[in-house]
Amino acid sequence: MADEMTDLILAISSQDLDERHEAEERLVAIGEDAVLPLIEVLIDGDAGARWYAGRVLARIGAPAIRPLILTMIVEQDTQFRRYAAAALGSMGETAVEPLIEAFSSEDRELRGFIALALCRIGEPARGPLKRLAGEGDEVQRSCARLTLWKMGEEGINDLVSSLDAGKAT
Structure with missing residues (x-):
């Protein structure tokens, strides 16, 4: 399996589009066992390999969420964090709660990538962010409010209503 995994990881950077797509499909099918080798590509790969590894991680979904977040906590490389955040953002609603939990980190840059x-997740994140904006600790509230603001008009409406609710208590 290790040799097959190595071959598949190498193939996601192939110039042959069919080979690349076949490798992606096989890695997605492998699922959780492919997560850590793909995270290694996000850490050490070139831009193309990182992009495809992130794409595969996003398609693997839930089994990749916690390992990606934990690696973002310990890995300080900005490029890695950028690709990891893009992969997490592509996972949608399933990643919302683990991402919101990561707002408790003291690492400002990490919190920015989490935001x-x-x-990127958008609508499914608005409700949990709105709750956090009114219930979390000071840092979490601030992160939630800034994230809602970054979401644009809909997020700003939620931000204002969370601030209004805070005044009423």
Whole structure:
């Protein structure tokens, strides 16, 4: 399996589009066992390999969420974090709660990438962010409010209503 995984990981950077797509499909089918090798590509790969690894991780979905977030906590490389946040943001609603939990990190840059992922998720993240804007600790509230603001008009409406609700208590 290790040799097959290595071959598939190499193939996602292939110039042959059919080979690349076949490798992606097989890695998605492997699922959770492919997550850590793909995260390694996000850390050490070139831009093309990182992009495809992130795409496969996004398609694997839930099994990749926690390992990606945990690696974002310990891995300081901005490019890695950018690709990891894009992958998490592409996973949609399933990633919202774990991402919101990551707002408790003391790492400002990490919180920024978490906000980008939540913005990419959009609508499914608005309700949980609105709740956090009124219930979390000071840092979490601030992160939630800034993320809602970054979401644009709909997020700003939620931000204003969360601030109004806070005044009433």
